[in-house]
Structures are given as C-alpha cells and as structure tokens.
Amino acid sequence: MHIPDSFIPLSQAIIYWIIALPFIFMSIRWAGKEMDDTKVPILAALAAGIFAIQALNIPIGMGTSGHMVGATLVAIIFASPWAGVLVLTLVLLVQGFVFADGGITTMGANILNMGVISGFVGYYTFSALMKSRLSLQISAFVGAWLGLLVSALACAVQMYLAGTFPLVPGLVAMGTYHFIIGLIGEGLITAVAITAIASSRPDLLENKSLARGVKA
Amino acid sequence: MSSNVAASGRSNMKFLYAGIVIALILAVLAPFLASPDPDGLESAAGGVVSEEKLAEMEEAGSVFSSPMPDYGIEGMGKSGEVAAIVAGTLLVLGISYGLGKIIKK
Numbered sequence: 001m002h003i004p005d006s007f008i009p010l011s012q013a014i015i016y017w018i019i020a021l022p023f024i025f026m027s028i029r030w031a032g033k034e035m036d037d038t039k040v041p042i043l044a045a046l047a048a049g050i051f052a053i054q055a056l057n058i059p060i061g062m063g064t065s066g067h068m069v070g071a072t073l074v075a076i077i078f079a080s081p082w083a084g085v086l087v088l089t090l091v092l093l094v095q096g097f098v099f100a101d102g103g104i105t106t107m108g109a110n111i112l113n114m115g116v117i118s119g120f121v122g123y124y125t126f127s128a129l130m131k132s133r134l135s136l137q138i139s140a141f142v143g144a145w146l147g148l149l150v151s152a153l154a155c156a157v158q159m160y161l162a163g164t165f166p167l168v169p170g171l172v173a174m175g176t177y178h179f180i181i182g183l184i185g186e187g188l189i190t191a192v193a194i195t196a197i198a199s200s201r202p203d204l205l206e207n208k209s210l211a212r213g214v215k216a
Numbered sequence: 217m218s219s220n221v222a223a224s225g226r227s228n229m230k231f232l233y234a235g236i237v238i239a240l241i242l243a244v245l246a247p248f249l250a251s252p253d254p255d256g257l258e259s260a261a262g263g264v265v266s267e268e269k270l271a272e273m274e275e276a277g278s279v280f281s282s283p284m285p286d287y288g289i290e291g292m293g294k295s296g297e298v299a300a301i302v303a304g305t306l307l308v309l310g311i312s313y314g315l316g317k318i319i320k321k
Contacts, residue, residue, distance in 0.1 A: 040316035045235025047312035052242035065251035100282035177256035
C-alpha cells in the first residue's frame with residue numbers, strides 16, 4: 001500500500017504531511033513518557049521484525065500480493081496506538097529513502113494510512129472486542145484485519161482526491177485486495193504473534209488483563 | 217523491586233535477540249519466498265487507471281534517488297536482494313534502538 005510520489009500531486013501530498021506531523025510528534029512524546037531502558041529493546045525488535053516482514057509479500061490470488069503492516073501488533077503490545085505510529089514512521093522513512101518503497105512527498109500519506117489509521121482502527125477495535133469478552137486471538141485478528149482494510153479504503157479516497165483513481169472502482173479494487181491481505185497478511189500474523197508473546201512473555205503486554213486472559 | 221526490573225531488563229534483551237534472529241531469517245528468505253506479483257495498490261492502479269495515465273506516472277518516477285531501489289543492488293541478483301533487506305533490517309534496528317535511547321524518559 002506504499003504510495004509512490006507520482007500517485008499524488010505535490011500540493012495534496014504536502015497536506016497529508018501536515019496532517020501526519022502532529023501524529024508523529026505525539027508518538028515521539030509518547031516514547032518520551034513511556035520508553036525506558038528495559039522497553040527500548042522491545043521497540044527495536046518489533047521495528048526490525050516489521051521491516052523484514054514487510055519485504056515478504058504473500059500471494060493472494062488475482063495476480064496480486066500483499067504484506068503485513070504491523071501497526072496494530074505494535075499498538076497491542078505497548079497498549080498504545082502511538083507506539084504503532086512511531087514504529088511505522090521509522091520503517092517508512094527507511095523504506096522511502098533507502099529502498100524507494102513509497103515516495104518521499106507521499107510519505108506523509110503513507111504514515112497517515114499505515115501508521116495512524118491502521119494502528120488506531122486496529123487497536124481500538126481490538127480493545128472493544130476484548131472488553132466484550134472475545135478471546136485475545138479473535139480480538140487481535142479482527143482488529144488487525146479491520147485496521148488494514150480501513151487504511152486501504154482511506155488510501156483509495158486519497159487516490160480519488162488526487163485524480164488518480166475513479167472513486168467507486170478504486171474503493172472496490174482496494175477494498176477487495178486488502179480485505180484478503182488483511183485476513184492473511186495482517187490478521188493471522190498479528191493473532192499468532194500476540195498469542196506467542198502472551199504465552200511466552202505475558203509480563204510484556206502492557207495491558208495486564210490480556211496476559212491474564214491467556215493464562216486462564 | 218530493583219531485582220525485578222533487572223530481571224525484566226534481561227529477558228527483554230532476550231526478546232531483542234530473538235527478534236533480531238527472526239527478522240534476519242525473514243530478511244534472508246524474503247527474496248526467495250516473496251510473491252513477485254504487484255501489491256494491492258499497484259494491482260488496483262493497473263485495473264482502474266488508463267494506460268496513458270499509468271505511463272505518465274511511470275515516467276514521472278520518484279523525487280529522490282534511493283541507493284537500493286526495490287530492495288536490490290544493481291547487478292547482484294538474489295544475493296544483492298538478501299544484502300539489501302538485511303542491511304535495511306539492521307538499519308531500522310539501529311535507528312529504533314538509538315532513537316528509543318535518546319527519547320526515553
């Protein structure tokens with residue numbers, strides 16, 4: 001879902017940067033309050049793992065592939081969507097500047113879609129499902145899936161505003177592909193990773209009620 | 217209490233090492249396992265954007281010349297791709313660790 005430079009005119013790309021900047025600023029403020037020496041290794045491990053897994057495109061049929069985004073996973077582990085914004089911002093910076101994966105002018109839009117929208121929708125969906133007493137696995141799966149799907153639909157709207165995609169066909173195409181990418185690439189991997197962490201390191205999940213749910 | 221913090225610090229370093237190992241395994245395998253098919257956005261563009269406009273966009277290219285475009289090193293094939301993704305993984309690791317240390321409370 002990495003938008004290249006040529007997909008959004010500069011005037012609009014700047015607007016997405018302006019919208020993204022306060023979120024980036026808030027994510028750094030979150031780290032300033034919440035990071036300590038013992039948590040930095042967790043943040044670094046997650047950032048490296050997410051960069052690597054984003055290089056692993058999974059075939060979804062229809063001549064299309066997709067990969068995990070990971071903002072929901074990071075947000076669940078740190079019990080804050082700001083953690084997802086921070087990690088995705090760092091990953092997107094390296095991807096854009098070093099590997100030409102996603103544009104530079106469009107990096108604001110990419111941070112907004114993959115860091116902010118997917119992470120916030122994913123995390124708060126997850127939290128709501130946990131509160132309604134669904135299992136950790138199902139909550140993580142549905143949250144991550146919905147976060148990815150909504151961010152892809154937001155991307156389709158941006159493509160429409162940019163004059164690049166027609167509105168309805170763009171929404172249908174982006175929605176169809178990311179409905180499936182979200183199931184395998186995002187939902188399944190997030191649920192498996194959270195389950196593994198909750199059983200091996202229940203102390204790690206900031207939200208202690210999650211770990212309790214797994215042990216029981 | 218302080219021994220608890222030290223213990224959790226040690227097990228978090230274990231988590232970091234495990235994370236690095238998993239990330240590097242993914243980085244080495246990615247060039248061989250990753251699907252070469254276009255991603256969702258590219259596929260959508262191929263389906264809903266006219267050929268003329270796609271060609272225009274292709275020509276416009278990107279505003280910045282990246283050292284390892286498309287996760288590869290020119291003329292190095294798969295080994296270049298492995299090197300590029302491993303390098304990227306270590307770069308993200310270093311930046312996030314360094315930044316975390318700088319902005320921590």
